[in-house]
Amino acid sequence: xxxxxxxxxxxxxGIFNSLLINxxxxxxxxxxxxxxxxxxxxxxxxxxxxxxxxPQIYSVPCQQIGxxxxxxxAGTQPQLDPFTAGQGFTIIQSQDCLLRFQNPDYNMIxxxxxxxxxxxxxxxxxxxxxxxQESYEETCNNYNGAFRSNAMLWLGGAAEPYQxxxxxxxxxxxxxxxxxxxxxxxxxxLPSGVAKITKVGPGADASDNCQRLQNAGxxxxxxxxxxxxxxxxxxxxxxxxxxxxxxxxxxNVQLFQAPSPDYPWGSSSGAFVTANRADGSCxxxxxxxxxxxxxxxxxxxxAVTAAC
Numbered sequence: 231x232x233x234x235x236x237x238x239x240x241x242x243x244g245i246f247n248s249l250l251i252n253x254x255x256x257x258x259x260x261x262x263x264x265x266x267x268x269x270x271x272x273x274x275x276x277x278x279x280x281x282x283x284x285p286q287i288y289s290v291p292c293q294q295i296g297x298x299x300x301x302x303x304a305g306t307q308p309q310l311d312p313f314t315a316g317q318g319f320t321i322i323q324s325q326d327c328l329l330r331f332q333n334p335d336y337n338m339i340x341x342x343x344x345x346x347x348x349x350x351x352x353x354x355x356x357x358x359x360x361x362x363q364e365s366y367e368e369t370c371n372n373y374n375g376a377f378r379s380n381a382m383l384w385l386g387g388a389a390e391p392y393q394x395x396x397x398x399x400x401x402x403x404x405x406x407x408x409x410x411x412x413x414x415x416x417x418x419x420l421p422s423g424v425a426k427i428t429k430v431g432p433g434a435d436a437s438d439n440c441q442r443l444q445n446a447g448x449x450x451x452x453x454x455x456x457x458x459x460x461x462x463x464x465x466x467x468x469x470x471x472x473x474x475x476x477x478x479x480x481x482n483v484q485l486f487q488a489p490s491p492d493y494p495w496g497s498s499s500g501a502f503v504t505a506n507r508a509d510g511s512c513x514x515x516x517x518x519x520x521x522x523x524x525x526x527x528x529x530x531x532x533a534v535t536a537a538c
């Protein structure tokens with residue numbers, strides 16, 4: 231990524247770099263429709279840079295954390311180990327968070343030529359939540375949102391949220407379609423926010439739809455969080471690569487495989503993903519302690535196996 235180093239040590243540099251990257255990425259967004267592997271790779275790098283171009287004020291920038299090197303003011307430097315505490319960033323276990331997956335509005339990209347704005351709009355920033363048992367059940371019984379606005383639900387658990395989103399396979403029938411895109415944004419409600427809310431689910435006599443959603447990790451929340459520090463955001467393709475390091479079973483769909491071993495977010499990156507808070511600080515979402523789960527994939531004669 232030396233073609234456009236990010237040194238966002240001030241608000242000016244952050245905005246300037248965001249504009250440069252956005253213009254470059256928007257061009258690639260349209261060119262990549264040719265399915266050219268090189269253009270796909272460059273587009274993924276652009277998404278990563280859009281996340282990293284925000285001003286870094288309070289902690290170590292995400293691009294300085296990892297298993298490789300980064301281009302800094304003093305030249306190429308080794309990244310900080312993501313699993314070593316006390317280096318200016320927080321390490322958080324994925325299963326201690328709640329998750330939401332949101333696609334950008336691609337119509338916004340086409341009409342406004344603003345990929346970064348579309349991605350920013352996909353981040354959850356809501357402070358006050360008021361999901362009730364009734365609104366939870368209305369949502370799971372009204373999948374398409376007809377005649378009303380569905381409640382925004384979250385996903386909890388270990389592998390379950392990623393299975394629901396289709397990043398990890400468990401069976402061919404329990405994944406939400408349409409979430410597997412390079413620019414899909416994953417919002418993590420961090421433990422600091424989880425501690426401030428009450429989890430809401432369906433009643434004991436709720437429909438089968440609601441029971442299935444709850445079993446898949448679907449959770450409603452009520453309470454108030456601080457959007458500046460209680461949420462953290464990551465692009466889905468980076469999350470998928472980190473999960474592939476934790477669950478290397480080849481039957482897992484690795485949605486965004488790196489085109490070469492030396493690609494910046496290749497498989498050697500490890501079982502984690504870095505995520506940006508709105509205040510510019512970075513956290514490490516750690517996948518290493520996520521437990522094995524039972525995989526059941528249609529089309530395989532020995533369908534049930536332990537993913538490790």
